[in-house]
Amino acid sequence: MSDQGGANDAKPHSDLNSDPEGAEMEALAEAEQAGGLHAEKQRLEGEVANLKDKFLRAYAEAENIRRRAEKEVADAKTYGIASFARDVLNVADDLARALGAVEAEAKEKAEGAFKALLDGLELTERSLQKGLEKHGIRKVEPVGEKFDPNLHQAMFEVPDASVPNGTVVQVVQSGYVIGDRVLRPAMVGVSRGGPKVAPGEAKAENGSAN
Template sequence: MEQPNEYSNEHEDRDGVQGTDPNHAGEGAGSSPNRSAEGQAAGDEPAAGDPSADDLIAEAEEVVASAGAALEQELEAARKESADWQDKYVRLHAEWDTYRRRMSEQREEEKLRANEKLVGELIPLLDDFERTIAYAETNGEAGLLEGVRAVSNKLFGALCKTGLEVIDPVGEAFDALSAQAVGTVEDATVPDETVAQVYQKGYRMGKKVLRSAMVTITSGGPKREKPETEE
């Protein structure tokens, strides 16, 4: 009984494998790249429902137009507010000018009224002077002295009502702010620069010196102690 030829079978098996149709075998391997390319090409196309480029551009233009309109409204509101503030400033400036002019006129009127009041207080003194002169002409110098003294007292009283004060610093320390020294006298019994005599009285109204007093001051006495300054 003949044994099968193993070499022959193996050779046939190899030939059978090698004899496979290369075109048929390549169908499985070659089909994958083509299908992948088709899938990629299909993926580049927009899916159903996705916005197109025109839609995106239109939407962007709509957003820009809306923002521009809102900005224009804000700008217009700012212009209106600026115009309102400018109008208020012009009105306020005009009112301030009117107020300053009115206050200036009011001060002038107050000065005029003050002068009118002072003159009104002094007018009766003119009558008194006229009567005094007439009396002196009729009765001589004795009557004239009494009449002039009475007129002087009345005039001084009228001026004191306006706030007038007399500067008469006899025996006080010399104050250059309210008095003017016109001479010196020797006196060792009092400190230096003591007012010895007032040649002409001074006057002040409030803190303002209307006229300095004309005085003589002493010298030759002890040095005057400086007043203590308040801390």
């Protein structure tokens, strides 16, 4: 009986060994399942990469929009008063002309009501300039500086061999800048006939060459 039972117990193993086709199909099924899982993994990884790329692009675009908005707000704050400031400059010009029309000797000898009037004009001009500076508007008075077409408007040339050619030697009307923009260029007279390079600049160039 025991021998017969042992023979029966060993029979399933012999059945598996005697069915290689079934084992092969099972192996193929497992391989196919593994291949399907690998393909699914690749698909999901591709979707993740695609979503990550879209997120980064959207984030970059949002940052650009934020920076543009901040710049527009800053520009509006800085340059929003430009039109009004140009009108105020006319008042500043009138004050400067009124004070400039009075000779220095007359100012020194001024007394009474006339002196009070001059003092009032000077005080008003200083207050106006401080108010402009408070809002980022600076006066440009470039006498002695090299002519800069971005800041100055040449009205005439002045023959002068004592200063480098292209030096601002006279200001007809003061210029103004607001922030980093020109509100009004300075109207100037520019020297002609002098050396092309300032002596200090020439020495610097010679020193660097040596």
